[in-house]
Amino acid sequence: MNALVVIPARWGSTRFPGKPLAPVRGVPMLQRVWALARAAAASRGGEGRVVIATDDDRIAAFAAGLGAEAVMTDPAICNGTERAAAVLARLGTRPDLVVNLQGDAVLTPPWVVAALLEAGRDPAVRMVTPAARMSAEALARLTAAKAAGEVGGTTVVTARNGDALYFSKSIIPFRRSGAEDVPVLRHIGLYGYRPETLEALVALPMGPLERAESLEQLRALEHGIPIRVVEVDYRGRTHWGVDSEDDLRRCEALIEAEGELLDRWDGTGSARA
Template identity: 35%
Template sequence: MHITGILPARWGSSRFPGKPLHEIAGKALIHHVWDRCQQCKMLDDVWVATDDPRIEEAVRAFGGKAIMTSDSHPTGTDRLAEAIEKLPATTHVVNIQGDEPLIDPALIDELATLMTVEPELDMATAANPLDPSDPAVGDPNVVKVVTAIDGRALYFSRSPLPYFRNQVAGLPVYRHKGIYAYRRGFIQQFVAWPPSLLEQAESLEQLRALENGASIKVIPTHDTAPGVDTPEQALEVERILLSTSS
């Protein structure tokens, strides 16, 4: 078994072009995420998968490893599929978002460990518990997930999920966190399937996996570290980094 951490990092972004190289607290955003991954104990290797030579050059300059991929991939999973074709030793992949500079290395290790315990599991991901009264529950930019008793995902949605027609004490709402672990063979199967109807309706590629009968294990986590989608969020993350290092 060989578990590889892959950080997808593309240049194009309608809200934040060049985001991976945006400087935060003296380092490029992607450099911060790379450094977090170096603290992991369960990853055998870490690579940045990018579509732009400027990102590739920057990653190599700070001592990282980068794989060039196409700039026309419709999903992050398609980018992973191309990357692992160049990594024949890889049996399992943890997809770490390249815009989460505060990601907890322990969460990455937890997902990697799960794949060693259940090596035939198709996918694994994570979710934060939310209070049902939290305004985020109604925010379509916040993806929710409900699970079966054994922790496997039943459905992901941008709508409030579940809908509380009746108040049920102790039933949490889970906010999906965009980190995934995959079995190599499943990634190759996933990208061979056409985009599914639910995936297109919700704009959530993980629904393609569920619609095709895949099993996705969801780990509850209290890692609520914010990602960076806008320059304003970059400033907030910089404030957090500077305050914790002082």
């Protein structure tokens, strides 16, 4: 399978300007994500082209210094999905799968990206995303965070064939007493698309559910595009996103406690299980 991994990396984050180049334990965030993407591709026999999509000359220059491929995109683009579609159009290629790996996904294990690539081999899959089964402890933490007013953390419920039924910022399914054996799946914000699905998706209007939850993947479900959910194992590691400098410090503490994901960050590193 021929995959294109796009890493959207904007400079102008309102909460954390310059975030892609912020150091995480001495290694710039974007360098970490690029190396993780390359490790995932290498684990599948070297399949996959990794491209950084940016709107800023500073990020493009940094990518060039890494030896990474970068594509300049319009600063007016709204989100990572649209940026991935812009890269697809600019490159003029037709990969089997386009993967959107966010530029702040520094704690995404390469085996999770590889699992997405594997699921994309199924010709029936039009769009695919991973989710991790939550432990009782992780679910308790998320429940407490939601009760305290935090918005972060998306869960998903699936049909028997693995396709998503719904994604929500609320914890779903609601489990009555005696239903504790029903798993809760935490969604991981990583997507794979068939090129034609990606092109169709960015042309569709936002629907009421996407607007209500502020979850762009709901646009696909509202318009009848199925999303395959592949369950992944984080192998005891913690999922965490970086939206602020406080998040970055928390991320560094997690790496200190759980260890690095790769043995090198020059694009030739191997995963540490």
